[in-house]
Amino acid sequence: xxxxxxxxxxxxxxxxxxxxxxxxxxxxxxxxxxxxxxxxxxxxxxxxxxxxxxxxxxxxxxxxxxxxxxxxxxxxxxxxxxxxxxxxxxxxxxxxxxxxxxxxxxxxxxxxxxxxxxxxxxxxxxxxxxxxxxxxxxxxxxxxxxxxxxxxxxxxxxxxxxxxxxxxxxxxxxxxxxxx
Amino acid sequence: xxxxxxxxxxxxxxxxxxxxxxxxxxxxxxxxxxxxxxxxxxxxxxxxxxxxxxxxxxxxxxxxxxxxxxxxxxxxxxxxxxxxxxxxxxxxxxxxxxxxxxxxxxxxxxxxxxxxxxxxxxxxxxxxxxxxxxxxxxxxxxxxxxxxxxxxxx
Numbered sequence: 001x002x003x004x005x006x007x008x009x010x011x012x013x014x015x016x017x018x019x020x021x022x023x024x025x026x027x028x029x030x031x032x033x034x035x036x037x038x039x040x041x042x043x044x045x046x047x048x049x050x051x052x053x054x055x056x057x058x059x060x061x062x063x064x065x066x067x068x069x070x071x072x073x074x075x076x077x078x079x080x081x082x083x084x085x086x087x088x089x090x091x092x093x094x095x096x097x098x099x100x101x102x103x104x105x106x107x108x109x110x111x112x113x114x115x116x117x118x119x120x121x122x123x124x125x126x127x128x129x130x131x132x133x134x135x136x137x138x139x140x141x142x143x144x145x146x147x148x149x150x151x152x153x154x155x156x157x158x159x160x161x162x163x164x165x166x167x168x169x170x171x172x173x174x175x176x177x178x179x180x
Numbered sequence: 181x182x183x184x185x186x187x188x189x190x191x192x193x194x195x196x197x198x199x200x201x202x203x204x205x206x207x208x209x210x211x212x213x214x215x216x217x218x219x220x221x222x223x224x225x226x227x228x229x230x231x232x233x234x235x236x237x238x239x240x241x242x243x244x245x246x247x248x249x250x251x252x253x254x255x256x257x258x259x260x261x262x263x264x265x266x267x268x269x270x271x272x273x274x275x276x277x278x279x280x281x282x283x284x285x286x287x288x289x290x291x292x293x294x295x296x297x298x299x300x301x302x303x304x305x306x307x308x309x310x311x312x313x314x315x316x317x318x319x320x321x322x323x324x325x326x327x328x329x330x331x332x333x334x
Binding site for chain 1: 201
């Protein structure tokens with residue numbers, strides 16, 4: 001068998017195995033906008049199969065892939081923001097705050113997932129990222145630090161602060177639900 | 181509410197979120213097919229490595245990266261050489277030589293005592309020599325001396 005073909009088949013098998021988790025991480029990187037996440041994930045796969053992103057084996061495959069998704073999402077959102085700013089100038093309108101909605105904006109009644117999602121959107125990026133990697137992707141803080149390209153100490157600080165804030169947000173929401 | 185309960189809510193919330201997202205995950209094969217189509221549309225610099233056709237995409241990407249880097253270095257070297265050449269030509273070598281010649285000429289004339297003040301011409305007033313009064317003492321004395329000599333001789 002052609003070694004390059006074997007290599008690409010093996011690569012695709014690994015991507016397929018992580019596809020669902022990758023989509024979750026792409027959603028997380030795109031503020032839970034699933035359409036954007038799909039574009040980001042497709043661009044990531046394009047990078048991988050075209051050799052623009054190469055796995056060199058220095059970290060776990062999942063850690064590397066999540067890093068590529070994270071970079072791709074940043075590029076995508078930066079480009080999207082730039083397009084939006086241009087159209088704002090064109091139509092002389094004020095930008096809508098779609099990046100950080102209020103905690104209650106997307107809250108669906110009685111859904112804990114929606115509460116978590118809404119609360120996460122109010123956290124600083126690093127805190128949100130480390131919590132999503134640890135709780136959603138079930139990574140260790142060290143693995144999360146590798147994906148985020150920060151030191152483990154820094155990741156731990158973001159984790160502690162983020163968790164404390166998330167705890168407080170969920171607690172206050174559950175109390176307000178209890179009173180209504 | 182205790183921390184344990186809050187943490188339980190966080191864990192449960194994320195688990196529920198994961199279930200929701202997983203149920204809406206797009207089909208992998210469809211996404212890969214789109215990615216493959218997009219990859220085919222992207223123009224690639226085909227480099228045959230070691231005479232072997234159809235090198236792996238990773239190898240082609242690597243070669244392309246190296247070529248780009250080499251191109252960058254060549255452009256940088258060309259720009260540096262051009263800048264150096266311009267500096268030498270417009271530069272300073274000619275200007276320095278001219279300045280040194282001027283300094284040498286000035287030093288030579290100063291050492292020869294040829295230096296004159298720029299305001300020296302103001303002292304040359306016409307008729308200044310008329311200000312001096314002629315004396316007759318010298319002439320009379322000269323006449324006396326010549327007369328007595330003549331007398332003695334006669």
